[in-house]
Amino acid sequence: MDLTYSPDQEDFRDRARSWLAANVPTAPLPSPATADGVAAHREWERLLHEAGFAALHWPREHGGGGAGLVEQALFAEEYVKAGAPVRLNRLALTLAGPTVMALGSAEQRERWLPGMLTCDELWCQGFSEPEAGSDLAGVRTRGEIDGDKLVVTGQKVWTSLSAFAQWMFALVRTDSAQRRHRGLTFVMIPMDAAGVELRPIRQLHGEPGFSEVFLTGVRVPVGNVVGDIGAGWTVAMTTLGFERGGLGDHARFARDVGDLVELARRAGVADDPVVRDEVAARFVEVQQFRRHVELVTSRLAAGTPVDAQASITKLYWSEMEARIFETALRILGPLAELTVEAPMNLAAPGLHRRYWHARASRIFAGTSEVQRNIIAERVLGLPREPRWTPT
Ligand SMILES: Cc1cc2nc3c(=O)[nH]c(=O)nc-3n(C[C@H](O)[C@H](O)[C@H](O)COP(=O)(O)OP(=O)(O)OC[C@H]3O[C@@H](n4cnc5c(N)ncnc54)[C@H](O)[C@@H]3O)c2cc1C
Numbered sequence: 358m359d360l361t362y363s364p365d366q367e368d369f370r371d372r373a374r375s376w377l378a379a380n381v382p383t384a385p386l387p388s389p390a391t392a393d394g395v396a397a398h399r400e401w402e403r404l405l406h407e408a409g410f411a412a413l414h415w416p417r418e419h420g421g422g423g424a425g426l427v428e429q430a431l432f433a434e435e436y437v438k439a440g441a442p443v444r445l446n447r448l449a450l451t452l453a454g455p456t457v458m459a460l461g462s463a464e465q466r467e468r469w470l471p472g473m474l475t476c477d478e479l480w481c482q483g484f485s486e487p488e489a490g491s492d493l494a495g496v497r498t499r500g501e502i503d504g505d506k507l508v509v510t511g512q513k514v515w516t517s518l519s520a521f522a523q524w525m526f527a528l529v530r531t532d533s534a535q536r537r538h539r540g541l542t543f544v545m546i547p548m549d550a551a552g553v554e555l556r557p558i559r560q561l562h563g564e565p566g567f568s569e570v571f572l573t574g575v576r577v578p579v580g581n582v583v584g585d586i587g588a589g590w591t592v593a594m595t596t597l598g599f600e601r602g603g604l605g606d607h608a609r610f611a612r613d614v615g616d617l618v619e620l621a622r623r624a625g626v627a628d629d630p631v632v633r634d635e636v637a638a639r640f641v642e643v644q645q646f647r648r649h650v651e652l653v654t655s656r657l658a659a660g661t662p663v664d665a666q667a668s669i670t671k672l673y674w675s676e677m678e679a680r681i682f683e684t685a686l687r688i689l690g691p692l693a694e695l696t697v698e699a700p701m702n703l704a705a706p707g708l709h710r711r712y713w714h715a716r717a718s719r720i721f722a723g724t725s726e727v728q729r730n731i732i733a734e735r736v737l738g739l740p741r742e743p744r745w746t747p748t
Contacts, residue, residue, distance in 0.1 A: 362427065369424075370431045376408055377439035386442045388710075390566030395479070395521045398445040402476035411474050412450050419458055419466065420474050426658040430650070437608035448518070449473035449480035453526045456543075456596045460584045469524070469545070483513040483527030483546065483570060484593065490515075491727045493528070493593065494537040498572060500529035500544065502586070506576045507531070507544055509552075513570040515721075519555055520566045522548050528593050531586055541589035543596075545581040546572070562710050600667070600722055606674060607647040613681050614639050616705065621688050623703045635684050642677050649673065665735035672728040675718040682712035 362370070382401065387394035405411045413429050415421020424432070444450070454473045457465055472478030489495035498511025509529055519525065525546045532540030546553070552575035555568040584592040617636050621627040653663055653670060663670075685708055686693040695702040697709075719725045733739040 362431070366427055366431060369428050370435060373410070373432050373435045374439070376410070377435055377441055380404055380408070381439045381441045385440075385707075388562075388564050389443060389445050390518070390564035392521070392565075395445065398442055399476050401442050402445055406475050411476075412454070415450075415454065415474075416458070419454075419470050426654050430654045433606070434608040437606075437612060446473060446476050446479055448482050448526075449478070449524075452482065452596050452599055453480045453524075453545075455599045456526070456583060456592060459595055460592055464580070465545075465583065472523075478523040479518060479521055480524045480526060481516050481519045481522035481548075483516055483525040485515045486512060487514055491724055494541075494590070496528050496530055496541060498527070498529045499533065500531045500542055500577075502531065502579065503576075505579050507542070507579055507582065509544070509546065509572045509575040509577055511572055513572070515558070516568055516570045517721075518566050519548070519568045519570055520557065524548060525570065526583075526596070528589050531589075535587075538590040540587055541593070542586050543583045543589040543592035544577055545583065546575060546577050550575050550577065552576070561713050600671075607643060607650050610643045610646065610674070610677065610681065613678075613711075614643050616708075617681065617684055617688065620685055620703065620705070620708075624688050624690075624692070626688060632688055635687065639677075639681050639684055642680070646673055646677060665731050668723070668728040668731040669736065671722060672725055672732065675715075676725060678715040678718050682708070682715045686712060 382397075386397040386401065389395060389398045402411060409422055410432065411422075412420070413422035413424035413432055415423070417423035422428075450473060454470055457469055461469075469478070473480065483498075484493055484496075486496055486498060488497060498509060498513065500507045500509050502508075507529070509527070511529065513525070513527065516525070525548055527544055527546050528541055529544060530540055531542040534540065552573040554571040554573070556571065557565055558567045558569060560567055579586075614636065617639060618627070621629075621632050621636060626632045649670065653666070656663060685704070689704060692701060692703055695704070697704065697706050723731075734741050
């Protein structure tokens, strides 16, 4: 592992740092899971795009920054340190866009990539269904070919940002005679098409972005299929392969641990040895994570694929994030029950939201149990779990 940065990389870091210092909004933007928040984040995304920072990881030929992995990690670190807003169109920039670049036609690239970069078109992910979460091959939403249209009927669930998205990249079953991974197709569905109905899922924080998506006879041009009809599993695995697992996010977690120290001071428990032990443990975990991310970045930059080891990254950060916010609530003790508006409240705005979200991090992008299975079988080479069969 090489931890030194070249002069060019240091220059890049300085340039990114100065631009962020001059442009990051001074007040926090409203949550991106609300209509006001989406509008405000779109403005911010436009600024990022104009400065060439919207998609550093995309090749220049597709309008991206063409930056190396180390520059991407440096930017991500500076981004968090500058307190910049969370990214709005993440699913487009990290999943849908790279999939279209890898497996889409020239026409599809021209149609979809520019709107992802400018954030004029927001994207959501329509993979999960009531009977297909961890077991994605269980997808039942049907797609029937009718001339030059694919007619889609079924239900997606837990669709983040669906209330505001213009497009959904979805996995549908086009051949019901085939089972599991075969007979699936990857298709881009316009969210304003007739037959798309959203039923909001109410969340603890009350924000409206999350929904179930019901699809009834939705007619989608066959030209919106990415890859071949019936080859959707390969396309979906390409998509999920782009989830690299939080390069640069260690800066966000380091900031969160700094916030724990502040919180302990405000709560008057900064000298409590139990609290000190717990906060120190969180600090050490974040430092370990940073080293892990540097190792992964260094390997990827040298062209060594990390494959199933990406599960270690996802498992580590999501479990660590949950522990950080559990520590925050333990520091607050009974005061953790108070709302932000309560006179005796000590929690910073957003702390409870982050606590709830950290619990969801153990579920989305592959649950912790599923990540442990992958690590056991494909990293450590342990025997496969026995398949459960009904008696
Ligand atoms: C906040 C949030 C946002 C999300 N956003 C999206 C989105 O935008 N688009 C989208 O398509 N999906 C999204 N999801 C869905 C997410 O991908 C699924 O929730 C996840 O894949 C788990 O599937 P499931 O909920 O059906 O649970 P299940 O797969 O039914 O799992 C239930 C439990 O069984 C365990 N389990 C399952 N299989 C195994 C196994 N083989 N071995 C051991 N344990 C197992 C799981 O770990 C879990 O604890 C989101 C989820 C959340 C929480």
